[in-house]
Amino acid sequence: MAISSFLRGSGRIIASGDRAYKIWVGALLTLIAVGLFAYSFQLRHGLIATNMRDQVSWAFYVGNFTFLVGIAAAAVMLVIPAYVYNWGPIKEVAILGELLAISAIIMCLLFVLVDMGRPDRFLHIAPLLGSPNFPISIMAWDALVLNVYLGVNLAVVGHILFTGFHGKDYNKKIVIPLVLFSIPMAVSIHTVTAFLYNGMAARPYWNTAILAPRFIASAFCSGPAVLLVLFQVLRKRTGLPIKDEAIQKVAELMAYTMFLNLFLLGAELFKEYYSATEHLLYTQYFWSGIGPHKALVPYAWGGLLATVIAFFIFLVPKWRRNMLLLNIGCGLIYFGVYIEKGMGLVMPGMTPDTLGEIYEYRPTFVEWGVTAGIYGIGFLVFTFLVKLAVPIMSGHFTAVHADPATPAPDELGAEAH
Amino acid sequence: MLWIAVALAMTLSGHGGVETTTPSAQAVKAPKKERLVEAEKPPFTEGIFPCSQCHNLKVNGKVNPTRRELQFHDEIQSDFHHDSENRWCLDCHDANKRDVLHLTSGAEVPFTESYKLCGQCHGDKYRDWKRGVHGKRIGQWNGEKTYFLCVNCHNPHSPRFKPLKPLPPPIRPSEMKR
Amino acid sequence: MNPETPCNNSGGCGSGSVDPGRRDVLKFLAVGATMATGAACDLEGFFRKSFRELSPADVRRMVTSWERKYSRKYGKAVTVSETGPMAGVKFGYGLDLSRCVGCRRCVYACVEENNQSRKEPQIQWIRVLEMDKAHGIDINHSDVYYDSAEVPRPGKFYMPVQCQQCDDPPCVKTCPVGATWKEKDGIVVVDYDWCIGCRCCMSACPYGARHFNWAEPNLPAQEMNPKTHVLGNRPRPKGVVEKCTFCIQRTREGLYPACVEICPVGARKFGNLLDPESEIRQAMDTKRVFILKEELATHPSFFYFYAT
Numbered sequence: 001m002a003i004s005s006f007l008r009g010s011g012r013i014i015a016s017g018d019r020a021y022k023i024w025v026g027a028l029l030t031l032i033a034v035g036l037f038a039y040s041f042q043l044r045h046g047l048i049a050t051n052m053r054d055q056v057s058w059a060f061y062v063g064n065f066t067f068l069v070g071i072a073a074a075a076v077m078l079v080i081p082a083y084v085y086n087w088g089p090i091k092e093v094a095i096l097g098e099l100l101a102i103s104a105i106i107m108c109l110l111f112v113l114v115d116m117g118r119p120d121r122f123l124h125i126a127p128l129l130g131s132p133n134f135p136i137s138i139m140a141w142d143a144l145v146l147n148v149y150l151g152v153n154l155a156v157v158g159h160i161l162f163t164g165f166h167g168k169d170y171n172k173k174i175v176i177p178l179v180l181f182s183i184p185m186a187v188s189i190h191t192v193t194a195f196l197y198n199g200m201a202a203r204p205y206w207n208t209a210i211l212a213p214r215f216i217a218s219a220f221c222s223g224p225a226v227l228l229v230l231f232q233v234l235r236k237r238t239g240l241p242i243k244d245e246a247i248q249k250v251a252e253l254m255a256y257t258m259f260l261n262l263f264l265l266g267a268e269l270f271k272e273y274y275s276a277t278e279h280l281l282y283t284q285y286f287w288s289g290i291g292p293h294k295a296l297v298p299y300a301w302g303g304l305l306a307t308v309i310a311f312f313i314f315l316v317p318k319w320r321r322n323m324l325l326l327n328i329g330c331g332l333i334y335f336g337v338y339i340e341k342g343m344g345l346v347m348p349g350m351t352p353d354t355l356g357e358i359y360e361y362r363p364t365f366v367e368w369g370v371t372a373g374i375y376g377i378g379f380l381v382f383t384f385l386v387k388l389a390v391p392i393m394s395g396h397f398t399a400v401h402a403d404p405a406t407p408a409p410d411e412l413g414a415e416a417h
Numbered sequence: 418m419l420w421i422a423v424a425l426a427m428t429l430s431g432h433g434g435v436e437t438t439t440p441s442a443q444a445v446k447a448p449k450k451e452r453l454v455e456a457e458k459p460p461f462t463e464g465i466f467p468c469s470q471c472h473n474l475k476v477n478g479k480v481n482p483t484r485r486e487l488q489f490h491d492e493i494q495s496d497f498h499h500d501s502e503n504r505w506c507l508d509c510h511d512a513n514k515r516d517v518l519h520l521t522s523g524a525e526v527p528f529t530e531s532y533k534l535c536g537q538c539h540g541d542k543y544r545d546w547k548r549g550v551h552g553k554r555i556g557q558w559n560g561e562k563t564y565f566l567c568v569n570c571h572n573p574h575s576p577r578f579k580p581l582k583p584l585p586p587p588i589r590p591s592e593m594k595r
Numbered sequence: 596m597n598p599e600t601p602c603n604n605s606g607g608c609g610s611g612s613v614d615p616g617r618r619d620v621l622k623f624l625a626v627g628a629t630m631a632t633g634a635a636c637d638l639e640g641f642f643r644k645s646f647r648e649l650s651p652a653d654v655r656r657m658v659t660s661w662e663r664k665y666s667r668k669y670g671k672a673v674t675v676s677e678t679g680p681m682a683g684v685k686f687g688y689g690l691d692l693s694r695c696v697g698c699r700r701c702v703y704a705c706v707e708e709n710n711q712s713r714k715e716p717q718i719q720w721i722r723v724l725e726m727d728k729a730h731g732i733d734i735n736h737s738d739v740y741y742d743s744a745e746v747p748r749p750g751k752f753y754m755p756v757q758c759q760q761c762d763d764p765p766c767v768k769t770c771p772v773g774a775t776w777k778e779k780d781g782i783v784v785v786d787y788d789w790c791i792g793c794r795c796c797m798s799a800c801p802y803g804a805r806h807f808n809w810a811e812p813n814l815p816a817q818e819m820n821p822k823t824h825v826l827g828n829r830p831r832p833k834g835v836v837e838k839c840t841f842c843i844q845r846t847r848e849g850l851y852p853a854c855v856e857i858c859p860v861g862a863r864k865f866g867n868l869l870d871p872e873s874e875i876r877q878a879m880d881t882k883r884v885f886i887l888k889e890e891l892a893t894h895p896s897f898f899y900f901y902a903t
Contacts, residue, residue, distance in 0.1 A: 045810055046808070046809055046810035046811060046833045046834060047792075047807070047809050047810075047834065048593070048594070048715065048716060048809035048810035052809070053590035053593060053716075053809065054590065054797065054803070054805075054806050054807055055590050055803075056590075057794045057797040057798065057807060058794060058797075058798055112793075115793070115794075116791055116792050116793055116834075117790070117791070117792015117793075117794070117807065117808070117833070117834025117835055117836075118790065118791050118792040118832075118834045118835060119791075121772075121789070121790075121791045121792075122791065124645070124772040124774070124789060124791050125771050125772050125791065130645075130772060131645050131648070131772055131773045131789075132771060132772065132773075133770055133771055133772060133773040136768050137768065137769055137770055137771045137773075137795070138769065139769060139770075139771035139793060139795045140771040140772070142771075143771060196795075199769075200765070200769070200798055200799050201765065201801065201891045202765060202798070202799055202800060202801035202891065203798060278735055281735055349798075350798070352735060353803055354734075354800065354801050354802060354803045355722055355724060355734055355737065355739065355756060355802070355803040356724075356733075356734045356735040356736060356737045357739060357803075359589075359590045359591065360591075451872075544881075545881065545902060548874070548877040548878075548881065549864070549873075549874035549877055550691075550864065550874060550877050550878045550881060550882065550902060551861070551902060552861045553855075553858065553860075553861030554851070554874065555851060555855070555856045556850070556851065557849040557850055557851070558846065558849065558850070558851050558865055558866050558867070558873070558874075559681075559684075559849050559866075559867065559870075560849050562851075565861075570860075570861070578696070578860060580696070580745035580746060580747065581696060581698040581745065581746055581859065582698075582744060582745060582746075583697060583698050583699050583741070583742070583743065583745075583746045584698065584699040584700060584702065584703050585699075585742070586699075586739070586740040586741060586742045587702075587717060587719050587722070587739060587740065588714065588717045589740065593714075593715060593716055593717060593809070594715065
């Protein structure tokens with residue numbers, strides 16, 4: 001009874017909204033339709049519809065997966081500064097972080113699914129149902145921690161929203177330990193994902209001990225960037241009480257992690273270029289190309305430029321206090337990390353391949369389409385979740401107010417973009 | 418944290434976690450006894466053997482043992498690349514008994530055992546061949562296997578392998594489309 | 596989805612009367628409802644255990660059903676062997692680099708013996724690398740696409756690479772579902788019915804020995820080799836990984852692998868590493884062998900050597 005009224009109320013909230021909200025949802029549904037079409041093509045023909053081949057056997061999908069694990073991890077890690085700095089609306093921050101994490105993890109799992117040659121056999125990796133290769137396979141661990149992380153976040157968010165809807169306070173004895181548990185889990189999911197690459201001695205580009213630290217550092221740059229923009233949108237549209245000071249604290253923290261991220265990159269580049277062993281080839285392929293093979297070079301330098309500019313914007317207090325500059329900086333760092341951890345990680349790791357062959361991979365339209373569809377799903381999930389959570393958190397939407405005569409407050413229209 | 422557990426678990430499980438059992442492993446057989454079978458000898462050039470058909474002391478008289486260019490066997494002479502600066506026919510072919518070969522010691526060797534003659538100079542190859550390291554064997558790795566004589570693969574008058582036309586290269590990944 | 600529609604093993608069902616566009620949508624709906632395709636199409640396959648969990652009776656039952664299925668599909672009597680490893684045998688392979696002329700006879704003999712996809716996708720388990728004599732073994736600057744009227748080309752030498760059947764195989768370690776493992780005789784095999792196609796093993800393999808069925812394999816019926824093995828050359832479905840098995844269907848019956856038989860220069864040696872009289876052990880005793888990428892400690896059962 002309680003659940004069905006919660007679901008009905010939620011459905012109403014999601015279905016209603018102003019013009020901007022409807023356009024946004026419509027656009028996302030279009031992306032999803034494109035994705036479905038592209039994926040049906042891929043299913044029919046096999047992964048030959050992508051440009052992955054034996055030489056570069058992981059590429060765009062896996063790159064996006066890796067990047068999004070970072071987003072998922074960092075979103076929840078943001079809870080740490082919220083605690084440390086005793087930042088006002090701690091509950092809201094934690095919940096928003098978890099909503100972002102849920103959406104990102106869903107995208108991650110979808111990217112893994114579309115990358116599989118036999119998606120119909122996905123249960124083979126499930127404990128009890130299948131035969132996960134524990135403890136030795138990092139991929140088996142990755143699948144496990146990602147799903148547990150998704151489960152924990154869904155439980156926390158579901159519980160808070162459900163109790164909030166019924167006008168009750170959430171059960172601190174359940175939520176606080178789960179939120180605290182999700183913080184180390186967030187670090188784990190990204191570390192395990194890094195280990196997936198890190199452990200492969202066959203690929204010297206990945207086989208570097210600072211890979212996991214780099215993953216965490218870059219996640220701490222890109223994840224909060226999403227949330228900073230989101231906070232401003234929500235503050236403007238819903239009056240969520242988020243102080244400037246809090247935003248600035250996060251920005252300052254991001255400046256430090258950006259420095260760390262660049263420092264680790266520099267350390268890696270020094271090792272590669274100074275020792276200049278045969279293993280330099282992969283780094284070279286990314287930054288300067290090998291002979292005529294230069295597909296990634298513009299992205300490499302574009303990404304680095306974006307990262308460096310963003311770093312200075314966040315570093316100089318006067319600049320980061322300018323909200324326009326701050327938002328540009330968020331966009332730049334997001335782009336920079338996307339390049340670094342997407343194509344900058346996966347493709348050079350496999351170019352040249354283990355027998356020295358250079359195959360220049362570029363995604364096909366099918367891959368772009370499927371990727372667009374998955375981002376569409378992720379953004380749609382996130383939009384719906386935020387649309388639900390904000391009024392519940394601010395007490396506008398509860399079982400008491402949710403009778404059909406009272407429409408949801410209009411200002412809750414289009415927030416998350 | 419989880420990854421510590423992973424690392425710990427990996428350490429405990431030793432290297433690799435490689436399993437070596439098969440459910441279908443019931444069909445275990447003991448290795449068979451090995452047996453070497455000689456490959457069919459390469460045929461002589463049509464009409465050339467027995468050599469004594471033409472090289473007949475009674476008909477031709479005395480043998481001229483001097484190294485020289487012959488007025489016959491043009492085919493072999495034109496493609497003679499077997500230390501051709503120093504060697505000639507009668508180093509291997511027996512001057513007096515034309516249907517056999519001979520070692521430097523003078524001992525006779527039938528054509529069917531020509532490898533003994535080859536082994537005289539190419540001792541290392543001969544030893545490798547007897548062990549199965551040089552040359553080729555086909556059939557059963559643990560049972561009846563066919564081995565080839567030197568002359569199955571090498572032309573004794575021009576033993577170096579001739580170049581081969583390679584089979585086509587693989588299709589490049591960029592050319593492999595649906 | 597109509598449960599009575601004919602099924603194929605490529606993860607999708609289709610009924611003949613539905614037009615292709617609509618079929619896509621239907622197919623998508625099925626997949627969207629999480630892999631209902633697999634479940635609806637191939638119930639037995641979906642709920643079946645991994646090969647290693649099957650009882651001998653299960654294996655025999657599956658073998659019979661495969662034999663029936665393949666025989667129908669390829670129009671000839673196909674046998675699927677399930678012969679296990681022999682006691683006291685660990686396979687080893689030797690390749691004489693001073694002999695190999697790079698003619699690629701082995702590549703195509705392997706393709707024919709092992710029922711690899713001929714084109715789109717073309718799958719070849721043996722890659723022959725051409726390298727400069729002036730630089731020695733330098734895999735990163737090798738060329739697999741060399742083409743000329745004659746080989747060996749002046750100044751070049753050749754190194755065929757295939758699965759090294761490692762004693763510590765990184766591919767086996769990384770497989771998330773245990774669909775690949777090392778058998779007692781040293782052969783690393785793949786369970787084509789359990790592989791999820793994640794390609795972790797391909798990332799992990801330092802020898803480029805694993806190959807993926809990027810599309811439905813293209814195996815002409817008249818060229819299909821009907822003598823197959825469960826863990827070897829039986830036909831593979833789309834979306835799974837495959838690799839050299841030392842011709843498991845031949846070697847477990849005592850025969851030499853196809854690449855050994857075809858090699859025109861006798862560069863390939865094969866035998867039991869536990870038998871000191873075997874050709875491979877003789878080569879190891881009398882020649883100095885080396886292994887590829889020894890720094891990775893994969894401990895291959897595949898040895899290169901120079902006999903001269």
